[in-house]
Amino acid sequence: MKNTIKQKHISILLIISFFIVMFSTLGAKLEYANAAGQTTIKMLEITENGTSDLTGLSNSAFKLDLTTYSMKQFVASRDYLDGKYDAVYIGKGTYSTAIPAGVLNTSTKQNDITNLKATELKHYFVNKGLPLIVYGDTTTGALKQSTDGKLHKFITSVQNKSNVSFVNSSEISNATTFANKTSLLTKATVRPQLTIVSKPSEYASTNKIYTRGETLTYSYNITNSNNLGNLEVNLYIGIDSAVPFTTKQLVASTTVTANNGTISYSLPRGYSGPRYWRLELVDLSSGLKDVHAGSFRFKDETKVINVLQYRPNNSGDDAGLDKDHNFDSSYLVKSGDYEIKFTATTVNSFNGGGGSYGYEKFQAYDMLIFGFAHEYKEYAFIEVQAAREALLSYINSGKSVMFTHDTFNPYSREGYRSEYWNNFRAIAAMIDPANNVGNINNSYTTSTKRANSGLLTDFPFVLPNDIEVMSTHGQYYTLDLEDPDVIPWYNLSGGGRTVGDSWNHYYAYSKGNITFTNSGHSGQTTTGYTEGERQLFLNTMYRAFTMANHGPVITVFSPEEYDSVKDNFIPTFNEIPVHYQVDDLDLGDTNLTTSVNFIYNGQTYSKIPARSIISGDTINMSFENPLPNGGDLIVEIIATDSKGAQSKKQIKVKVKKVSSNLELSRSFSNNVVNNKVDTGSTVTMNYTITPKPIAGSGSSMSVTNIQFKETLPPNLEVSSLPTGFTKTGNVTTGYTISRNLSNIQYTKKGTDTLYTADPVTFSITAVPIKRGFYPLNSATLTFKDIGQSSNFTLPFPGSTLEAVTKLTSLSLSDRTILVGDSLKLFPTYTPGDLTDVPFTWSSDKPGIVTVDNTGTIRGIAEGTARITVTALDGSNLSATANITVVKPGLFINGPDEVAVGENITLTSRLMAADYEQVTSYSWSIDSGSSFLSISPTNQASTTATGINKGTSTVKLTVITNKGNTYTATATVRVVKRLTGLHLDGTTLFVGESATLTPQFTPTDASDRTVTWQTSNASIVSVTPAGVVTGVDSGEVTITIRSQDGSNLTASAIVRVIQPNPTFTGPDTVDLGLPLPLDAEMQSSVTDPIVAYSWSVNPSSTGGVIIQSQSGSSIDYRATKQGEIVVKVVVTTQLGRTYESAPKSITINPVALGLPDSIIVSVNDTKELFASLSSGPVYGKVNIKDFLIWNSDNPSTVSINSDGKITAIKEGSANITVQSRYDSTVSATTKIIVKRKFDDKGKY
Structure with a gap:
């Protein structure tokens, strides 16, 4: 039983193991599967000699779609790699770094990779996680290369990456083993x-x-x-x-x-x-x-290629490319595509400067060719410094130059004269070492083999892989394959040469606008080129022109070139129209300059000095006719691009002085502005025939046989014609409009000596149905003039109508890019089918984001810049996008503030190597956990909830599929929002300011920022700080609004008054009585009253004195009869002063009286005040203290200050009393002193 169980366990394990293996090999993604169910892996295979190590390596699970290069072919290839292959295999070989010298078979030498290609493999495969598989055994493979080799250094630098694997002979012999060792079915099937x-x-x-x-x-x-x-x-x-x-x-x-x-x-x-x-x-x-x-x-546009060839000085005309045995017209012209025009001369002409083909003139040509001859440079000296500088300037402008066989070599029989060519060797990408392949005996060959495919191999002729050429030999220097601009096209082959060696056996290659061909060793004879070489040469010239920088294209609408058959002259009385468009068809070259000259009578006159324009712009101007007696005029139009490439057009114009009694003119309806009109809109063309006044005799004269005729350009639909006019043709080819007009009858009016006739006018309406230019240069009037026996034809002034379709909308989306990254922006616009819409681009912060004239932006530094695109189609539309530039790293995106009890979302954003993907997220509160909580903690985004007011630090840690760990933190401020808001008002004077202070609930709210608003700024203004200022009298409402998200408001009334002090008091007062006055003025809260200054006008007739003053009150006392004018000035704490209106107060007079005489005895005393009478009765009492008493004979009668007299001796004295303040208030009496009688009646 135990054995049975053990066997079952073994069987199960075997089955599991089988399925694990099957899963690893058969687990193919359906997206990569072919019809047989195999996963197709696109693999780039590189071996030393180009022999495949992996051919036939497949099983039921996968199949390799191999592209195999030798290392020499690979470093010369300019085919794209990114997105084309799933994996790269670098196979068997020793990859020698030795440099060949004087040999044709280089198969075992110079087999190293270039840094250029190593970088491509690293960026497009290793860094993106795609498999890099490297062969290695005890004797061969990349790591067996010498340690100073570029391939060895590259593999060593990436060998520890998880997607870099090493295989040996046995592992590349079995498909399953190979797939398992390299994880091919998982790592090579990840591309979308x-x-x-x-x-x-x-x-x-x-x-x-x-x-x-x-x-x-x-x-x-x-x-x-x-x-x-x-x-x-x-x-x-x-x-x-x-x-x-x-x-x-x-x-x-x-x-x-x-x-x-x-x-x-x-x-x-x-x-x-x-x-x-x-x-x-x-x-x-x-x-x-x-x-x-x-x-x-x-x-679309036909390429007209003007080629100037500089033959060696010892060659005959047969070497010229302009000879039919080299290129007949069937090669040089392809209708609608190109037209090549050859001019051939010698290098002596090049050195000649001002000659027709000298260095001062060759800018007019699109391409220069230096060739052809064996040892060309020995017979083509460029020893004139100015000529060499002109050639360098031509190259730098981007125009095309072709160097040919033996232009550059290290040998010179002519010393410095021929060495000058080597000044251009680096420009032509020929570098040291000089391998001297050109000096090998018996190295001649007529065979070439393709190295790259592209425009040069495709057009005008589709070229084969192998081309037979005239006998030639190799060159002397190494081709710089580290230069990404260098493209080898064909290499010499045969004679023992190693196939694919572009380092040494190059035949035709290009570097930007420089092209080299090894053609020329055999010279050009009457036999000419081989057919293949002729086609290759033509393709080379076509590509050289296409890839070069071109002068702008000038399209002339007016004036029209003079044609003797059409006799399309311009009358002397008409202006010279100049209407043209300038386009630069080179990608991204939009900033141009243009100028116009008139050439006549052997002189050149500037009409439009050089001005800046944008590609696609039109110039439309008219100039006074400079030839009043007729003659030949050349209108010269020049356009130059930003690199200096120039185009020039000369239009021959015939000006004729004509004797005609009719003048012709044409104008357009008001919707035509600067000759532009919206496509689809109706244009009215107004024609006027103006008869000139003439002298004559008889009863009448007439112009007869008048015929109008005009052929309109295509796509101009005639919508209406005057009565009697007819049209033929159609809108596709263009209508012809004509009519026989009535005779123009001249008559003499009254005693006038001149005959006159009324102008003839008519109008034609038409609709341009397509965008574009509509030249109107064929309108004529044929007539028999007065006194003439035959008809005469006079042209209407020519013009060109431009139908435009303007944008109706334009938008641009916000983007985020990395520092150092570039991105092309595409504006969205309607109508969306428009092409050639000219735009300009600008950045408000080029230190953060730059933008070129194609809309390509580049991140320079962290920050945000606004990129604006503006349409130049006349719509005046523009759009702006915010471009945010960030540095690589992990970022937490989201708000940095949350209110207590509210939520915000925080999101992870990893800006790292473009192949990395996040596999796990971990969010945590690093500090301040009592203020903030977060959930979930393992997703790309988390929700943060405010708990208490304070500051928390959120930490995010992510791990990527590359095993890298990134950490980022973000500070989140938890705020307490406002729940209440209050504001008190105030009263202000006009011109016065005060600061209003809001009251907040709670008082510890995090953000107590408010905005301020006044209901009427013409009465009270308010600043963002809450400072209110009275502007005019009145009342306003000041409103504040919270900015912390609570959206609370509060309002207060602010009153503004105009300060106007007044005072109260009697209008009249009796002399001597008090005069109390009280001032009144409303006081400001912020600027209280600090002083009252009273004054009496000095010109007043009355008088007062101040008895007391307190605050706003003052007590005067009337001291002089008459009228006083009083005012008060109020002073505030801030030094402001306000003045009352003056007030007039009358002081009533007091009249005093004394008896004429008073008799008293010696030693008697008497109170004269009792004897003093006054009017009013109490007047004397009121001014008693004002009175001054005086005796004119005080030795007889004395008087004190109270008016008491003392008789001193017998006699008399005049006693006078008067007011000390007013001498007119007075009285006088005579005091007679007699001897005093005793009681007996005696003295």
């Missing part, structure tokens, strides 16, 4: 999968030609992704598949929302030729991609 359902017709397999304005649509299905929200589909379109596609080629992008979708793009204006596309599905969280590629045929 894109299946294209429909796409444009392929260039190589169809005759379909796409044109400007057509819309390309790709439909697709998506599999092998668990999170569609992380996916993005990008469409790239370029002009050469061998050139890396960057954001400059990115034309459309969409975020994935479903397992299927479409992406579209409308083709803009451009040069004819193939277009190469890539459709990319990318997982933004991992960086993994699936990329599909193709091409289509495009036809």
